Each structure stands twice: as structure tokens, then as C-alpha cells.
Amino acid sequence: MSFEPAGVIPACLMPFTADLSIDEPAYRKHLRYLSEVDGVTAITVNGHAAEVHALSLDEQRRGLAIARDEVGDSTALIAGVFTSNWRQAAEIARMTTRCGADALLVFPSEVFALGGQSRPEMAIAHFDAIAAATDLPLILFQYPLAGGLGYPLETLRMLCERFPTIRAVKDWCQDPQLHERQIRMLHALDRPIKVLTTHSAWLLGSLVMGCDGILSGAGSVIADLHVALWRAVSAGDLATAQRINDQIYPTTCAFYRQPLVDMHNRMKESLVMLGRLDEAHVRAPLVKLSENELGELRKLLSGLLQRAD
Numbered sequence: 001m002s003f004e005p006a007g008v009i010p011a012c013l014m015p016f017t018a019d020l021s022i023d024e025p026a027y028r029k030h031l032r033y034l035s036e037v038d039g040v041t042a043i044t045v046n047g048h049a050a051e052v053h054a055l056s057l058d059e060q061r062r063g064l065a066i067a068r069d070e071v072g073d074s075t076a077l078i079a080g081v082f083t084s085n086w087r088q089a090a091e092i093a094r095m096t097t098r099c100g101a102d103a104l105l106v107f108p109s110e111v112f113a114l115g116g117q118s119r120p121e122m123a124i125a126h127f128d129a130i131a132a133a134t135d136l137p138l139i140l141f142q143y144p145l146a147g148g149l150g151y152p153l154e155t156l157r158m159l160c161e162r163f164p165t166i167r168a169v170k171d172w173c174q175d176p177q178l179h180e181r182q183i184r185m186l187h188a189l190d191r192p193i194k195v196l197t198t199h200s201a202w203l204l205g206s207l208v209m210g211c212d213g214i215l216s217g218a219g220s221v222i223a224d225l226h227v228a229l230w231r232a233v234s235a236g237d238l239a240t241a242q243r244i245n246d247q248i249y250p251t252t253c254a255f256y257r258q259p260l261v262d263m264h265n266r267m268k269e270s271l272v273m274l275g276r277l278d279e280a281h282v283r284a285p286l287v288k289l290s291e292n293e294l295g296e297l298r299k300l301l302s303g304l305l306q307r308a309d
Contacts, residue, residue, distance in 0.1 A: 003042070003076050003102040003103050003137055004137070004167060004194070005042065005078065005103055005137060005139050005167055005168040005194055005196060005212075005213065005215075006041065006168070006194055006196070006212045006213045007039070007040075007041030007042070007212075007213045007214075007230065008039055008040050008041055008213060008214050008219065008223065008226045008227045008230050009040070009041060009042045009043065009044055009078065009196065009213060009214065009215040009216075009219065010034050010037075010040060010043055010044065010216070010217075010219025010220050010223045010226070011043075011044040011047045011048065011049035011050070011215060011216060011217040011219060011220065012030060012031060012034060012043050012044060012045050012047075012049060012050060012067070012220055013030060013049050013050060013217065013220045013264060013267060013268055013271070014027065014049075014050035014051055014055070014063065015027050015030060015268070015277055015279075015281075016281040016282070016283065017279075017281065018279065018281060020281060020283055022059060022062065022063065022066075023279075023281075024066060026277055026278065026279075027063070027066055027067075028066060028070045029276075030220070030271070030276065030277065031043065031066070031067050031070045031071055032070055032071070033276060034075075034219070034220065034223055035070075035071040035074055035075040037223040037224050037227060038224075038227065039224075039227030039230070039231065040075065040219075040223055040227065041075075041076065041213070042075060042076035042077065042078050042102065042103070043067065043071065043075055043076075043077055043078070044077075044078040044079075044080065044105060044215060045063055045064055045067045045077060045078070045079055045080070046060045046063055046064060046079050046080040046082070046096075047080040047082070047105060047217075048080075048217060048264065049217030049220055049264050049267070050063065050080070051264065051282065051283055051286065052080050052082045053082065054283035054284070054286075057088075057091070057092065057095070060079075060080075060092070060095075060096075061095055061099060064077065064079050064096055064099045064100070064101060065099050065100075068099060068100040068101075076102040076103070077100065077101050077102050077103075078101065078102065078103045078104065078105050078139065078215075079092075079096035079099075079101040079103075079104055079105065080104070080105045080107060081093055081096070081104050081105065081106045081107060081130060082107045083107075083109075084109040084110045084111050086109070086125060086126055086129040087129070089106075089109075089126065089129050089130050089133075090129040090130060090132065090133040091133075093129075093130045093133040093134040093136075094133045094134060096134075096136075097133075097134045097135075097136055101136060102136070102137070103136055103137040103138070103139055103167070104130070104134065104136050104137070104138050104139065105139045105141055105170060105215075106126075106127070106130055106138050106139065106140055106141060107141050108123075108126070108141065108143055108149045108150075108151070109122070109126050110149065112148060112149050113147060113148035113149050114148070115148070116148070116149075117145070117148060117150070117151070117152055117155070120151075120152075120154075120155040120158060123151060123155055123159055124158075124159070124162065127159060127162075127163050127166075131163050131165055134165075135165065136165065137165055137166075137167040137168070138163065138165045138166045138167065139166075139167065139168045139169065139170050139196065139215075140156070140159060140160070140166055140168070140169045140170070141169075141170045141172070142156065142169050142170065142171045142172060142173055142182070143172055143173070144172065144173055144174040144175070145173065145175070145178070146174075150173055153178070153181065153182065153185065156169070156182065156185075156186075157185060157186075157189070160186065160189060160191075160193045161189065161190075161191075164191065166193065167193065167194060168193060168194040168195065168196050168212070169182070169186060169193055169194070169195050169196070170196045170197075170198055170215050171183075171195050171196065171197055171198065171199070171206075171211075172198045172199065174199070176202070176205065176206075176209075179197075179199065179206060179209060180209045180210075182195065183195045183209055183210045183211060184210075187210065194212035194213070195210070195211045195212055196211065196212060196213045196214065196215040197211040197213070197214055197215070197216075198214070198215050198216050200214075200216045200217075200218045200252065200255070200256065201252055201256040203216075203226075203229065203245070203248065203252070204229065204233070204241060204242070204245040204248075207229065207230065207233045207241075208233060208238075208241075213230065214226050214229075214230060217263065217264050217267055218251060218252075218255055218267065220267055220271070221251065221255075221267050221270050221271060221274070221304075222248060222251055222304070225244060225247055225248050225251075226248075228244045229241055229244045229245060229248065232244055247303070247304075247307075250300050250301065250302075250303055250304065251270075251300075251301065251304060253300050254266060254270070254297055254300035254301050255267060255270075261286070262286070262289065262293075264282075264286075265280070265282050265286055265288070265289055266289065266297055268280035268281075268282065269289055269294060269297055270297065270301055270304075273297075273298060273301060273305060274304070274305065274308050275308070
């Protein structure tokens with residue numbers, strides 16, 4: 001377990017061709033760009049940003065293999081474990097270990113939404129299957145409690161204490177007060193657990209609470225700004241952090257508008273506008289943005305586009 005999840009970790013988008021197969025040349029180009037951003041500590045593949053919900057297991061395997069081949073040993077890779085089936089979760093854990101992942105991002109089982117918060121033994125069973133299949137460091141993905149998939153504070157504590165391979169929590173609780181409580185609790189454990197924020201809609205506020213890094217799909221577009229913000233906050237330079245946050249804010253407005261289901265769709269279109277992708281195709285149930293939405297996106301990103309030019 002040499003890899004410690006911390007710092008700036010973009011969640012990599014997955015480009016598709018017009019027939020919705022994986023666009024390998026575009027994917028390699030995107031991975032290469034992210035790996036060459038000074039200060040990026042790892043890249044996440046097969047996560048929300050990669051539309052993992054629409055990727056077969058073979059495509060997940062291929063996506064990770066391409067990533068490992070493209071970045072070599074220069075950049076750590078974190079692979080998502082996204083399934084409600086515990087046997088399949090173990091299979092994914094074994095597959096990603098064989099394919100060269102450095103850590104796993106464990107999504108909650110969607111079955112938990114039916115009342116699993118009152119049955120912590122369900123969460124234990126999910127992690128039991130994964131931890132038995134791999135010795136890789138695990139990153140627990142903490143969802144909002146309101147949707148039924150988030151782990152209550154005591155369950156979160158219990159999981160981190162019970163499974164020594166859990167090294168970090170990717171926190172998306174969407175509750176600033178709970179976010180701070182979780183950071184303080186996780187850092188105070190006998191075996192401290194790192195917290196990677198994915199609260200990209202209020203990133204500066206989240207970081208100054210004491211997070212250990214950023215794991216976000218927005219990093220596919222603005223990894224350099226994430227690095228600059230992370231470094232400023234780490235150095236205690238609030239004035240610089242605020243200036244960088246002012247540069248990030250238009251992208252926040254662009255990506256995290258309602259409906260949130262289109263956040264990664266918007267990021268793909270942004271890469272096209274920036275000249276870093278040729279096309280922005282998404283798999284169903286996601287659908288392409290309307291021309292009006294694309295116009296609004298371009299307006300919100302005008303500063304970023306000028307900066308790129």
C-alpha cells in the first residue's frame with residue numbers, strides 16, 4: 001500500500017466516438033494531458049466522470065489498461081468499483097488490481113437507498129467482499145445522506161476502523177456542517193483517514209476545513225487551477241487562494257447548475273470548446289446538450305476560453 005491518496009486527483013472523462021464506442025486516441029490524449037499537469041498526484045478512471053454506469057466490465061478493464069499503458073509509472077491510477085452486486089464488486093477489485101490500479105474508489109451499493117442506513121451490516125458485507133479480493137488502498141465514496149446512499153457518521157467511523165485498507169474518504173455529503181464533522185472525526189482516528197473533497201461547487205470553503213486533497217471531475221477541465229488552489233490553501237495563503245477561486249468560480253456556475261445530471265456532459269463540451277476534445281458524445285440515458293445550453297456554457301466559460309487562447 002505505497003500509494004497514499006492525497007493532493008489533486010482529476011476524475012478522467014471518457015471520450016466516445018459517434019457510434020458511442022470508446023474513442024481510444026482521444027482518451028489517450030486526455031490522459032496524457034492530465035498526467036502532464038504539474039502537481040497532479042493521481043488520476044481516477046472508471047468513475048462518474050467516465051460514465052461508469054454505462055461501461056461494461058470489459059470496457060472498464062480496457063479503460064484502465066489504456067490508462068496504465070498511457071501514463072506508465074509516472075502517475076498513480078485510482079479505479080472505480082461501481083456496482084450493487086457484491087460478487088461483481090469483488091470481481092472488479094480483482095480485475096483492477098491485475099490491470100495495475102494503485103487504489104480503488106468504492107461507490108456505495110445502490111441497494112442502500114432502500115433503507116440501508118439503518119443496517120450497517122450491509123455496508124460491512126459490501127466492503128468485506130472488496131477487501132477480501134484486493135490489498136490495494138481503498139477510498140470510500142461518501143454520498144449525501146438525504147439520498148439514502150451516504151453512510152451515517154458512526155457507520156463511517158466503524159468502516160474506517162474495521163477495514164485497514166480504507167485510506168481515504170471521497171466526501172460528497174453536500175452538507176458543510178457534516179463535512180467538517182467528518183473531517184475532524186476521520187483525522188482524529190487512531191489510524192487517521194484522509195479526506196478528499198469533491199465539493200466542487202464550494203471548493204475553497206471545503207479545502208480550508210482541512211481536506212487532504214481534491215478528487216473531482218472538474219479536474220478533467222481545470223486541473224491546473226485545482227493544483228494552484230490546493231497549493232495556496234496548503235501554504236496558508238488565503239489571498240492567493242481567493243484570487244484563484246475567482247478564476248474557478250465561472251466554471252462552478254457552468255458545471256454545477258441544475259440539472260446536476262449534466263455536469264460531466266458540460267465538462268466534455270467544455271473540452272471541445274477548449275480544443276482538447278474533437279467531439280462530445282455521451283451514452284444514454286445522458287443526452288447531448290441543446291444549442292441554447294451550449295451557448296450559455298460558452299458564455300460562462302468565456303474567461304477560461306480567453307485564458308486558453
